[in-house]
Amino acid sequence: MRRILGLSVFLFMLSLSACALFPHRDPLNINVVGIEPLPNQGLEVRFAVKLRVQNPNETAIDYNGMxxxxxxxxxxxxxxVSDQAGSIPRFxxxxxxxPVSISAFSVLRQTLGLSQTQGLDNxxxxxxxKLAGGVFGTMRFVDRGTLDLPGSAATW
Incomplete structure (x- = not known):
């Protein structure tokens, strides 16, 4: 019984020290800075989304997929998705x-999801x-907001 208790305490202490080995990373700052058209395939539209990724951390972010x-x-x-690899230096x-794809069915779902009174504003x-970086190096990000499309407030 004492061995089990001693082993449990040892494993608990080991797990606490293991957490201290992983560096704390601040979240990445992500902004969409451009959208460029790409060649289309059939019933889909393709764009290259350009993201500005800022690394506010003291260590470089190495990635091997997005x-x-x-x-x-x-x-x-x-x-x-992209298998692009690289590194974003510290600070x-x-x-x-x-490259992203928008299928005709996605556009149809979006159109059917709009109510008759809802416009394209807000x-x-x-x-x-995510930027893939191995088991413990993957950095995930989320950006939320509203789309305000200029000239979308059409009057009938």
Whole structure:
């Protein structure tokens, strides 16, 4: 019984010290800085989303893949992945480009999801993504806001 108690205490202390070995990282600052058209395929539209990624940490962020999801009005509109690899130095920033696809069915779902009284202004969006960096190095990010499309307040 004493051995089990001693082993339990030892494992608990070991787990506490293991947590201290992983450095604390501040969240990345992500901003969409551009959208460029890419060649389309059939019933989809493709864009290259350019993200400014700022690293406010004391260590570099190494990544070997990216993923991005854009939800508008509570529904997925665009998704994209890239196997691009690189590093963002400490207290620095980089522009990353991720190709995303918007299918005709996503556009149809978005259109059917709008009520007749709801315009294209103030549509809520959620941009979710990650920079893959191995088991403990993956950095996830989320940006939320509303889309305000100029000239979308059409009068009938």
């Amino acid at each position: 993923a991005l999801d854009l939800e508008v009005n509570g529904r997925t509109l665009a998704t994209g 620095s920033e980089a522009i990353l480009s991720i 549509l809520p969006y959620v941009l979710k993504g």
